[in-house]
Amino acid sequence: MGQGKFLMTRTAADSVAIIGTACRFAGAPNTAALWDMLIGGREGVRDYTPGRTAELDAFYGAAGGEFGPVNRRGGFLDDLDRFDPEFFNISPREAVFMDPQQRLLLEVSWEALEAAGQQLERIAGARTGVFVGTWNNDYGQQVETQQAVADIRSTVCNGLFGASSRIAFAFGFRGPEMSVNAGCASSLSALHQAVIALRSGACDLAVVAGVNAIIRPEITQAFGRAGALSPEGRCKFGDASADGFVRSDGAGVLILKRLEDAVAAGDRVHATVLGTAVNNNGSSGGFYMRPSEVGQAEAIRSALADAGVSAADLHYIEAHGTGTGVGDPIELNAVATVVGRHPDRTAPCLIGSVKSNLGHTEAAAGIAGVLKTVLALENKHIPPTLHVRERNPNIDWDEAGLALVTSGTAWPDTGPRRAGVSSFGLTGTNAHVILAEAPAVASLPEPRPRRAWALPISANSPEALNTLASRYAEALTARRDLPDICFTAATRRAALPHRAVAVGADRDDLAAGLRLWAERGEAPFVQSGRVRSDEASGVVLVFPGQGSQWTGMGRELIEVEPVFRDAITLCDAAVRAEVGWSVRDILLSPSGLESFGIERIQPTLFSVQVALAALWSSWGVKPDLVVGHSMGEIAAAHVAGALSLQDAASIICRRSAMMTRFTGQGAMTLVELPMADAADALHGYEDRVSIAVNNGPRSTVLAGEPQALAAVVERLESRGVFTRPVAVQVAAHSPQMDLIRDELHAALADLQPRSGIVPIYSTLLGRLTDGAECDARYWARNLREPVLFHPALKAIIAAGSRIFIEASPHPILLPAIEETARDAEIDLLTLASLRREEPEQATMLAGFGKLFAEGYPVDWSHHYPAGRVVDLPPHPFRRQRYWPESEEPRQASLGGGHPLLTAPVKTAEQSWIWTSRLNAELLPWLRDHAVRGAILLPASAYVEIALHAAQDVAGQAAVSVENLRLKEAITV
Numbered sequence: 001m002g003q004g005k006f007l008m009t010r011t012a013a014d015s016v017a018i019i020g021t022a023c024r025f026a027g028a029p030n031t032a033a034l035w036d037m038l039i040g041g042r043e044g045v046r047d048y049t050p051g052r053t054a055e056l057d058a059f060y061g062a063a064g065g066e067f068g069p070v071n072r073r074g075g076f077l078d079d080l081d082r083f084d085p086e087f088f089n090i091s092p093r094e095a096v097f098m099d100p101q102q103r104l105l106l107e108v109s110w111e112a113l114e115a116a117g118q119q120l121e122r123i124a125g126a127r128t129g130v131f132v133g134t135w136n137n138d139y140g141q142q143v144e145t146q147q148a149v150a151d152i153r154s155t156v157c158n159g160l161f162g163a164s165s166r167i168a169f170a171f172g173f174r175g176p177e178m179s180v181n182a183g184c185a186s187s188l189s190a191l192h193q194a195v196i197a198l199r200s201g202a203c204d205l206a207v208v209a210g211v212n213a214i215i216r217p218e219i220t221q222a223f224g225r226a227g228a229l230s231p232e233g234r235c236k237f238g239d240a241s242a243d244g245f246v247r248s249d250g251a252g253v254l255i256l257k258r259l260e261d262a263v264a265a266g267d268r269v270h271a272t273v274l275g276t277a278v279n280n281n282g283s284s285g286g287f288y289m290r291p292s293e294v295g296q297a298e299a300i301r302s303a304l305a306d307a308g309v310s311a312a313d314l315h316y317i318e319a320h321g322t323g324t325g326v327g328d329p330i331e332l333n334a335v336a337t338v339v340g341r342h343p344d345r346t347a348p349c350l351i352g353s354v355k356s357n358l359g360h361t362e363a364a365a366g367i368a369g370v371l372k373t374v375l376a377l378e379n380k381h382i383p384p385t386l387h388v389r390e391r392n393p394n395i396d397w398d399e400a401g402l403a404l405v406t407s408g409t410a411w412p413d414t415g416p417r418r419a420g421v422s423s424f425g426l427t428g429t430n431a432h433v434i435l436a437e438a439p440a441v442a443s444l445p446e447p448r449p450r451r452a453w454a455l456p457i458s459a460n461s462p463e464a465l466n467t468l469a470s471r472y473a474e475a476l477t478a479r480r481d482l483p484d485i486c487f488t489a490a491t492r493r494a495a496l497p498h499r500a501v502a503v504g505a506d507r508d509d510l511a512a513g514l515r516l517w518a519e520r521g522e523a524p525f526v527q528s529g530r531v532r533s534d535e536a537s538g539v540v541l542v543f544p545g546q547g548s549q550w551t552g553m554g555r556e557l558i559e560v561e562p563v564f565r566d567a568i569t570l571c572d573a574a575v576r577a578e579v580g581w582s583v584r585d586i587l588l589s590p591s592g593l594e595s596f597g598i599e600r601i602q603p604t605l606f607s608v609q610v611a612l613a614a615l616w617s618s619w620g621v622k623p624d625l626v627v628g629h630s631m632g633e634i635a636a637a638h639v640a641g642a643l644s645l646q647d648a649a650s651i652i653c654r655r656s657a658m659m660t661r662f663t664g665q666g667a668m669t670l671v672e673l674p675m676a677d678a679a680d681a682l683h684g685y686e687d688r689v690s691i692a693v694n695n696g697p698r699s700t701v702l703a704g705e706p707q708a709l710a711a712v713v714e715r716l717e718s719r720g721v722f723t724r725p726v727a728v729q730v731a732a733h734s735p736q737m738d739l740i741r742d743e744l745h746a747a748l749a750d751l752q753p754r755s756g757i758v759p760i761y762s763t764l765l766g767r768l769t770d771g772a773e774c775d776a777r778y779w780a781r782n783l784r785e786p787v788l789f790h791p792a793l794k795a796i797i798a799a800g801s802r803i804f805i806e807a808s809p810h811p812i813l814l815p816a817i818e819e820t821a822r823d824a825e826i827d828l829l830t831l832a833s834l835r836r837e838e839p840e841q842a843t844m845l846a847g848f849g850k851l852f853a854e855g856y857p858v859d860w861s862h863h864y865p866a867g868r869v870v871d872l873p874p875h876p877f878r879r880q881r882y883w884p885e886s887e888e889p890r891q892a893s894l895g896g897g898h899p900l901l902t903a904p905v906k907t908a909e910q911s912w913i914w915t916s917r918l919n920a921e922l923l924p925w926l927r928d929h930a931v932r933g934a935i936l937l938p939a940s941a942y943v944e945i946a947l948h949a950a951q952d953v954a955g956q957a958a959v960s961v962e963n964l965r966l967k968e969a970i971t972v
Helices: 002-009 031-039 054-060 092-097 100-115 138-144 152-156 162-171 186-200 218-225 259-265 293-307 327-340 362-379 462-478 482-491 507-520 555-560 562-579 583-588 598-618 632-640 645-662 675-680 706-718 735-747 776-784 789-798 814-824 840-853 908-916 918-929 939-948 961-971
Strands: 016-025 128-133 177-180 205-212 250-258 271-280 316-318 349-352 402-404 418-424 429-437 453-459 498-504 526-530 539-543 625-628 667-671 689-696 699-704 723-726 760-762 767-769 803-806 829-832
Touching: 016 031, 016 100, 016 186, 016 259, 016 362, 031 362, 092 152, 100 162, 100 205, 100 250, 128 162, 128 186, 128 362, 138 152, 162 177, 162 205, 177 186, 186 205, 186 250, 186 271, 186 362, 186 418, 186 429, 205 362, 250 259, 250 362, 271 293, 271 362, 293 327, 293 418, 293 429, 316 362, 327 349, 327 402, 327 418, 362 418, 362 429, 453 462, 453 482, 453 507, 453 840, 462 482, 462 498, 462 507, 482 507, 498 507, 498 840, 507 526, 526 840, 539 598, 539 632, 555 562, 555 583, 555 840, 562 583, 562 598, 562 645, 583 598, 598 632, 598 645, 625 632, 625 789, 632 645, 632 760, 645 735, 645 776, 667 706, 675 689, 675 699, 689 706, 689 789, 689 814, 699 706, 706 723, 735 776, 760 789, 789 814, 803 814, 814 829, 829 840
Parallel strands: 128 177, 128 205, 316 349, 316 418, 349 402, 539 625, 539 803, 625 760, 803 829
Antiparallel strands: 016 250, 016 271, 205 250, 271 429, 418 429, 453 498, 498 526, 667 699, 667 723, 689 699, 760 767
């Protein structure tokens, strides 16, 4: 009756999606390798290799007998002693104390979050729950044997309670958190708790894990003496010769979300959890450690009821399946009772066990079974159960309605694919989970045509980034789903401090760029950097004067960037209304601007500047400040919001039209002098030559009548001053402009400037303005008076701006900006929007990528608004050995050490002697060597530091803060 009630009331909203998976099992370091092992019919169990611990070496080296090993086999992970503490902000000292199970959980959880496309910066601090199944801790005992006195870190870093909280702390999760100890049912019990939390709304995302590590021999010895271990060293579930299991290391992690939330977020759904159940046998097994058919059957019934599905709907059961003589028949009979013999079943229920591949991973066994089943659902294929020579004769398989999967089998295509997974604890805990295939994925719109792709990657260190670049290059070469690769890398991976962005026309371009960058540290169209620590990094958009134009500019962006195209269309309409010709036609014409004069060059350049600013803004790069140079001040004022587009078009069009009267009558020359010295050089020619531009500390432009300017230049060159003529048609900012100054003022009398939304640094006024004063008089002065660009730069940089983007077809002001920064000894980030004759979309994306590489908070969704989450190379951890034996003092980096660091500290008296010499001898020595994190003291000395070093031998109440910090450095 209760089951019928659930069948009627359970809804799809109760389903939970598995959106990410990761694992570390013997012979299967990741889920792809696990699937390869499963379908290949291979196992990860092997003979023990000496070297893990002295205790295990001694145990497996024993001859056998009552206390020796039943066999030498196990699912042993390599490098269990190695870890990358820096990645998780853990000190080397703490890493030595940490249970390797916690280390595994951190690394595999990170990989699962990456696989799920969950960016840590978005979920840190959120209601993410952590549920970990764990059951024993050999390492705590191992650490304690190396200590003369107890240490709080040994307790905190090895307590079973810390398995889940370690993950929550490392990633900043604030949802419910618990470590579940239910023996071999631990991880499925943790999954059960996670589903409850998600359904109730206690959390919105859940990390579910199971972990197991064999460090010492005692548990193996106990299982062996009890007859639970297979002498053959294999789990032979369902076989007539099943004689026990084999122990294994392992860790598996699932990332869960409510299904409706996962679908709404565009997450990749591997499978769904329809229902879960956990119970206990009570006394129905008749013996405390004996499994119970009644209890197991009830757990399966309860999970089915929770799922709201019939037992007849299950195609497959992933059994607990240890391969023991007692456990197998009981489990098979329980499954047969509930599932196999269901009256509505039309075909036998398939059954198998991943333990035949991996061995028994104990607390991680349930997660291992879920991972196998999820992979089978995704691939619509059930892998074989190994080591079955003869089916167990104690089961009437046909009558039971069960079929043992001994060879790879296509998943039955009879309705929605559903399966059950069981996991049972040694002392009567039973857990069962009902899984189903993922729902059909809605089709995504085709990505818009592109000329270039940007692929961002990031890592926690330069070395890891280099490795990651090589792995991405390899992945790109082998795969063809470039849009989804870029989408996942850009919008679904955490942005770590060390970054690189490759830009290319296709995957071959991207792969070649990353490969070259990994080899040489630089490559065309690969931007790299590290997140800047300074917060004063406001974006300054710079609009230059004439000179950046080139034939073909803007054509590619008009084709591939709708925002740029739309902005050009608006500018075209504004200019056409003013003068009757088309900016767009000029940009797209084969001859470009070459055949036109200043009256068309400047309005066209203005339009490109405005369109580039619009494109940057659509990508989320909005200016905190704008600055213009000569005619560039018009675009700056419009982008800042001080001028309407039509008003800005009227200024640029009328200004340039009037200037044509002086075509060929003026000249400009760059002189390598400060502005004041250049002004002194004009003595006698002030009425015909003037300062036009001050671009840098030693860069000034003079303008005026050609003959008079030539005389000034000759005078300067005779003094050894470098000069260079500037290719112009008209000498703006010269005395010649006085002739049209009043006329321009009158022509712009109808302007209606207003206060803008972005501050403007005026290179005319030499100060900030909101733009409301940019009236007709301002623009008349703008044409005649000097461009004070260098003073403006100095003021802007002094105020804290650190990012300068030139909005032009080719950078002509960036050299002046960089020179000013060098002169001030300040590091800036300068970016070009476009470059002459270079691919336009790629150049823009490279600039955007450089912003990302330097830590500017870019939003990649502007480039990749939709896509599918796909597998990408995981972050390469940089592991080193951290083990109790590694606590010997490390002095190599110091070129020798202080005797106190190697002095034995074993008795209380020795401890007090050691402490009394701490302040007098050791601390000054450490100050001299500037040590932090370079030394590991013997563990026996650590507590003495903590308890006694706060008092020095002179009886002072406490040492200084400096000394306290230094003492902490000793133990880091």
